[in-house]
Amino acid sequence: MDLRKLFAPTRVAHAHCDIPCGIYDPHQAQLAAHSVIRMVELITALERSDESTAEHQIARYTAVKEEHAELVKREVRIIWGDYFKPEQLQEYPNLHTLVFEIMKLASTARQQINKEASQSLLGKVQEFAEIFYKTKGRETKRVATVYPTGGELVQPV
Amino acid sequence: MILAAWVAAQRRFIAFAVSGSSMEPSFCDGDFILVDVGSGLRPGDPAIFRDPRQPQRELIKRVKAISPDGWLNLAGDNPDASTDSRVFGAIEPALIVGRACVRYWPPKRAGLLRRAR
Numbered sequence: 001m002d003l004r005k006l007f008a009p010t011r012v013a014h015a016h017c018d019i020p021c022g023i024y025d026p027h028q029a030q031l032a033a034h035s036v037i038r039m040v041e042l043i044t045a046l047e048r049s050d051e052s053t054a055e056h057q058i059a060r061y062t063a064v065k066e067e068h069a070e071l072v073k074r075e076v077r078i079i080w081g082d083y084f085k086p087e088q089l090q091e092y093p094n095l096h097t098l099v100f101e102i103m104k105l106a107s108t109a110r111q112q113i114n115k116e117a118s119q120s121l122l123g124k125v126q127e128f129a130e131i132f133y134k135t136k137g138r139e140t141k142r143v144a145t146v147y148p149t150g151g152e153l154v155q156p157v
Numbered sequence: 158m159i160l161a162a163w164v165a166a167q168r169r170f171i172a173f174a175v176s177g178s179s180m181e182p183s184f185c186d187g188d189f190i191l192v193d194v195g196s197g198l199r200p201g202d203p204a205i206f207r208d209p210r211q212p213q214r215e216l217i218k219r220v221k222a223i224s225p226d227g228w229l230n231l232a233g234d235n236p237d238a239s240t241d242s243r244v245f246g247a248i249e250p251a252l253i254v255g256r257a258c259v260r261y262w263p264p265k266r267a268g269l270l271r272r273a274r
Contacts, residue, residue, distance in 0.1 A: 004262060007189060007261065007262055008189065009171075009172035009174045009189055009190075010172075011171060011172070011173045011174070011215065012173065012174050012175075012176050012215065013173040013174070013175050013176070013190070013192075013205050013216065013217035013257075014177055014208070014214060014215065014216045014217065015175055015176065015177035015179040015180040015184060015186070015216070015218070015233065016176065016178075016216075016238075016240065
């Protein structure tokens with residue numbers, strides 16, 4: 001006989017969080033950082049034979065660069081603000097500085113056509129991703145992307 | 158006689174299954190508890206009450222403070238996984254169902270739940 005079933009109450013006392021999701025992943029932030037690099041490449045390589053076409057393309061690339069730099073900030077901020085706990089900060093004392101650097105680099109990447117800033121942004125986001133996966137008890141590896149930007153993605157092993 | 162005692166107990170105690178992790182480590186998902194519906198509450202007591210936003214749903218949280226007019230401030234023991242008075246504010250005493258006083262499942266962790274002093 002299943003004793004647990006026999007004694008099971010019919011009423012439930014909820015001990016929940018309204019949104020108990022636990023779904024966090026720095027993958028999206030990495031994709032967005034790659035997109036920023038790609039937009040810088042496209043803007044830099046743009047041919048200007050037809051002025052109005054070029055202006056239109058610049059406007060589109062810039063809009064996407066803005067959007068994805070902002071997406072990096074948003075994704076990192078959510079993981080930093082909602083996922084990380086004070087205890088983990090003791091283990092990764094540079095986390096706040098790293099997030100601050102990501103915010104600043106993402107702003108620079110938005111404001112300028114700046115290849116170095118967008119590459120550094122990706123590098124910092126990768127460091128952030130490695131810390132995140134380590135707090136989940138997972139080792140990470142860097143794999144080559146399939147994007148035109150080349151470079152790498154941090155993935156859990 | 159035994160039946161009468163059982164009926165009396167039914168009136169005073171209601172069994173609840175705990176669902177969720179906002180009261181860990183004191184109460185875990187799947188714990189079965191008895192709730193004393195005739196008991197007053199003091200700060201530190203685990204309370205069952207109706208969700209002020211959705212009264213057909215019953216919640217378990219710990220009493221943090223009681224105001225002079227009887228309103229209760231409640232919080233989860235595991236604040237990172239809890240929606241409580243930080244979100245819905247203090248609750249009126251009419252929403253209180255009772256105090257969790259016994260855990261009877263799982264057997265290994267069964268026993269009376271001590272009150273805060």
